[in-house]
Amino acid sequence: MAPKVLVSDKLSETAVQIFRDRGIDVDFEPNLGKDKDALLAKIKDYDGLAIRSATKVTEKLLAAADNLKVVARAGIGVDNVDIPAASKKGVIVMNTPFGNMITTAEHAIAMMFAVARQIPEASASTHAGKWEKSKFMGVELTSKVLGVIGAGNIGGIVCDRANGLHMRVIAYDPFLSEERADKLGVTKVELDELLAKSDFITLHVPLTDKTRNILSKENIAKTKKGVRIINCARGGLVDEAALAEAIKSGHVAGAAFDVFEVEPATDSPLFNLPNVVCTPHLGASTTEAQENVALQVAEQMSDYLLTGAVANALNMPSVTAEEAKVMGPWIKLAEHLGAFVGQLTDEPVKAINILYDGCAAEMNLDALNCATVAGIMKPANPDVNMVSAPIIAEERGIKISRTTQHKQGVFDGYIKLTVKTDSRERSIAGTVFSDGKPRFIQIKGITIDAEIGQHMLYTTNRDVPGIIGALGGILGENGVNIANFTLGRTESTRDAIALLYLDEPIPEAVQEKLRATGLFQQVRPLEFEVA
Numbered sequence: 092m093a094p095k096v097l098v099s100d101k102l103s104e105t106a107v108q109i110f111r112d113r114g115i116d117v118d119f120e121p122n123l124g125k126d127k128d129a130l131l132a133k134i135k136d137y138d139g140l141a142i143r144s145a146t147k148v149t150e151k152l153l154a155a156a157d158n159l160k161v162v163a164r165a166g167i168g169v170d171n172v173d174i175p176a177a178s179k180k181g182v183i184v185m186n187t188p189f190g191n192m193i194t195t196a197e198h199a200i201a202m203m204f205a206v207a208r209q210i211p212e213a214s215a216s217t218h219a220g221k222w223e224k225s226k227f228m229g230v231e232l233t234s235k236v237l238g239v240i241g242a243g244n245i246g247g248i249v250c251d252r253a254n255g256l257h258m259r260v261i262a263y264d265p266f267l268s269e270e271r272a273d274k275l276g277v278t279k280v281e282l283d284e285l286l287a288k289s290d291f292i293t294l295h296v297p298l299t300d301k302t303r304n305i306l307s308k309e310n311i312a313k314t315k316k317g318v319r320i321i322n323c324a325r326g327g328l329v330d331e332a333a334l335a336e337a338i339k340s341g342h343v344a345g346a347a348f349d350v351f352e353v354e355p356a357t358d359s360p361l362f363n364l365p366n367v368v369c370t371p372h373l374g375a376s377t378t379e380a381q382e383n384v385a386l387q388v389a390e391q392m393s394d395y396l397l398t399g400a401v402a403n404a405l406n407m408p409s410v411t412a413e414e415a416k417v418m419g420p421w422i423k424l425a426e427h428l429g430a431f432v433g434q435l436t437d438e439p440v441k442a443i444n445i446l447y448d449g450c451a452a453e454m455n456l457d458a459l460n461c462a463t464v465a466g467i468m469k470p471a472n473p474d475v476n477m478v479s480a481p482i483i484a485e486e487r488g489i490k491i492s493r494t495t496q497h498k499q500g501v502f503d504g505y506i507k508l509t510v511k512t513d514s515r516e517r518s519i520a521g522t523v524f525s526d527g528k529p530r531f532i533q534i535k536g537i538t539i540d541a542e543i544g545q546h547m548l549y550t551t552n553r554d555v556p557g558i559i560g561a562l563g564g565i566l567g568e569n570g571v572n573i574a575n576f577t578l579g580r581t582e583s584t585r586d587a588i589a590l591l592y593l594d595e596p597i598p599e600a601v602q603e604k605l606r607a608t609g610l611f612q613q614v615r616p617l618e619f620e621v622a
């Protein structure tokens with residue numbers, strides 16, 4: 092059955108056609124997002140939800156979304172999506188951060204020109220029939236110092252454009268490497284130095300606890316007298332009241348704001364101040380950007396629903412289409428390793444360590460980690476998946492660590508999972524053979540070579556005669572067919588294990604007959620999702 096997607100906000104017809112061309116069953120209802128009750132009644136039927144800003148994806152909506160796997164926002168901001176609730180529900184949240192990068196960067200440059208040359212006020216004066224040429228004395232951008240707070244995707248484009256204007260660009264960004272700074276043609280500085288040296292300051296960071304009011308009253312006071320401040324990123328990055336006072340005092344020469352702490356902004360301390368340019372969040376408002384983000388959201392959602400590729404996700408590691416093809420068997424292996432341990436562990440897990448060897452160590456380890464943790468937790472919580480598992484693990488205080496190493500042993504790569512509880516430590520390792528099928532290669536330090544089937548039986552015992560006969564005899568007598576039989580043992584401790592791949596689940600009564608022999612320390616049925 093084809094995946095079903097609901098488009099509940101205005102999206103271009105071209106984007107909607109992409110869903111259809113990819114074989115997605117899509118319903119285009121661009122006004123539905125404004126009617127939360129109607130959306131609530133309808134959402135249960137859909138695998139994907141494509142939105143803009145009108146639709147509010149709340150915890151209540153997510154609770155009603157029985158089949159929902161992905162929510163994708165055409166744009167950068169996801170303030171209208173309850174991401175923690177989506178993560179707990181196992182729903183991937185995507186955005187399209189690259190579709191409007193150029194548009195937003197160009198708007199910042201345009202706002203910088205506008206405040207440098209007082210263009211809006213001069214335009215209004217001229218429209219009023221005045222000719223106040225001497226009133227609007229501006230400043231050049233050439234040779235001025237531009238301080239860029241946040242040199243990521245959009246900030247990087249602003250740096251490039253500013254270099255083209257022959258400005259001297261300095262940047263503050265804790266994640267900016269010297270190599271990246273050299274490539275951008277900027278000088279990396281600390282925030283205080285940027286505040287003290289900049290003639291213009293432009294912000295290009297997300298709103299987080301660390302960036303909120305990054306231009307606070309105290310930091311605005313550290314700026315160079317006559318500075319002009321541009322914010323086309325997020326409201327809340329600048330203390331608007333403090334900035335208004337600095338403009339009134341003459342310390343700040345002007346400001347250009349496209350975003351505000353409260354939006355829609357019907358009132359702000361910045362309104363009606365001289366040389367303050369304000370626009371109603373137009374950063375992404377160009378025909379090209381609106382089309383780009385719509386097309387991106389359709390492609391991203393289609394890729395995920397059809398191939399498992401994850402792009403621009405905010406609550407799960409991204410996995411490219413190429414990675415999805417190569418990693419598919421390894422992700423399945425990681426889930427199987429976790430499921431094995433999860434089905435055998437009857438007490439709370441305290442710590443998880445995942446060792447990646449050889450070629451496995453070169454893959455997308457974040458995605459493999461998520462798959463492993465999901466496998467561990469799924470036996471106790473069938474609704475858990477790669478999105479929700481890390482959240483649940485964190486809530487339970489489970490410590491998750493990973494280790495990588497160069498190829499060791501006969502396999503090109505393998506994954507080894509070790510889980511600790513208060514009373515014991517359990518480990519299992521596996522690899523993917525050339526046929527693309529995951530295999531278990533070690534349990535409890537005992538080397539094996541076990542094909543993984545949907546229905547399996549795991550036993551542990553002392554290495555004594557009669558084990559194979561007991562297993563084969565009791566299962567045969569009770570009509571349980573063995574598809575594959577794997578044995579392993581240690582020479583030193585005389586411990587042995589058996590892993591049987593069965594054609595059907597083993598009945599409880601048959602398990603009891605095996606236990607009644609007294610030969611087995613453990614008799615545990617296992618189930619794996621192998622389709």
